[in-house]
Amino acid sequence: MQEIIIGIGVTALAGALAAVAGAAEDTESNIGSQGDPNSQVQLAPQMGYTHRIYNKAISGEPPAYTLWVTLACGVAWAFIMMNVNAVLAIIFGAVLATFVQGIYATTAYLGRTASLSKFGQPVFIDVLKSVTTVTMGHAFVAIFTTVTACYLMSTVLHHPFALPLLGVVWGLALGAAGSATGNPYYGKERQYQNQKFGAGVPISASGNIVRYAEAGQRSSIDNGFFTAKLGGPASGLCFGLIVFFELWRTVLFEPIANGWGAVVAGVVIILIFMIIDRYVEVWARKNYGPYTAAATEA
């Protein structure tokens, strides 16, 4: 009984850590323009719109976060094996991974932006200096919380995978969840504020991203400020719910019917999510109605 209660507590803690990780991950990737919308940032100078937005995507968030989280997990695991205090070991790992992220961010920004020099896009050294450290700060939060959640799964919940292998699994899942949920909000709602709210961006508008903020030119830090309101929390909720329900159904229902309890609980949770999704879909159709073309100004 005691084990189950501890399991539930750890599940809740891991879910909360994952929620913070998801929010920080999305904000980090939006400041660094690492998600799918980076294609628009890369495209903009080619369409004649020079900008001050950071662009560091090389292979997208999931593989990048797999690298950073696995690296941090591996370093932490090695230190734990050397009998270093687990908290310190996780911090060491996360700091090292954050420095790797910083190097990656710097080289990616310089490389990608330099490739656009023929379209007149300059490399802004002040952007490099101010934005890189901000993405590193967010990356540290995302990596540290994910590694801590993995550590809890490994030691308290006794998952058979070693810490670095859990890092691969949850680093990729973190990137996938953040990328899926946060990207549309950054891509459409932030980069295309010159387009009508409540409609998709026409393909003909590709590359015409908004480049000016309230005062002067927009930098990527403004993107973090904007998307931290909805995209970040939504990504955090997404990753937090995945981790929470994945652990919760196993910890609580696995003892029932030799493991089949967890399977049945999973099916029930999936069906509940499906019903909520259908409700959201119908709500949107009812409240927004069919698409109407924007009235042209005289």
Next chain:
Amino acid sequence: MSAIAAKPAGNAGAFQPVASVIAIILAIVFIGVAYLLGNMGIFSGGAMVPMMTLVGIIVGAALIAFGVHFVPVGGAPAAMGQSPGIATGVAMLATGAGLAGLFGGAWAASLGFGVALAGGAIGGGLMMAVTCLMVNISYVYGMGIPAASGKVAKDPITGDSQAEYKSQGTEGHGLPFISYVGGVIGGLFGGLGGTLIYVQLLNFYNASFAAVGIVGEDAPVLAVGLAGIFAIGMFLVIAVLSAYNITGTIEGPHDPKFKRFPRAIVAAICASGICGLVAMLVVAVL
């Protein structure tokens, strides 16, 4: 022309019988090699155990390849609300769902074959169910856009008409219910296939270690680690193969590109044959 407006040239999605037959023959050769190596004592467990392990791995890979085609992926255009689907890459999303499944499956592995497979499948499905819901919430409450598909007139499950909700100049946006269900099914297949590969390899490694006298506390840990690494590696191989088949974006089971899945399954059968053989050779008794 943008990437999503481009149509594949010629018969890019067509099934190619000659290449498929060659791939199947190669897969049969790999299974034969596993049988022979087992017979010669290079693989422990006799002739049948390595062969059945490889067959299990190939079946798992085929399930993953099939499942990837269900996952609605819109890539960069989806992030702009230019096409329906989830705004990330095919390989990444399918692998994320599959690994979440593998996490659950590996956890349940000690409870038996059936529970592990079911646990893995549900883990993948659960990950996709949460992700797909949050994607729709982002679209509906963050951007004020209802879900609409450009590929079908009516949602095959709910019967909702699509065209009038589609913004002008786009191919659709959000996740219509059919895409949501497709995502969950894709996660189920991915988790199931990944866990099947993992369980097959885990049993094979455990048996191999026991046969050569590697016992004690570290042996099962090593077996779990090796099986986990190779299962994840094979997942990426199959997901990337299938991503080439999909070429960018797919809306789910109602998308015309979905019909290309036999090609991916054949490719997965061939690729997983050689990958599985390599994974087994790691513990060959020389």
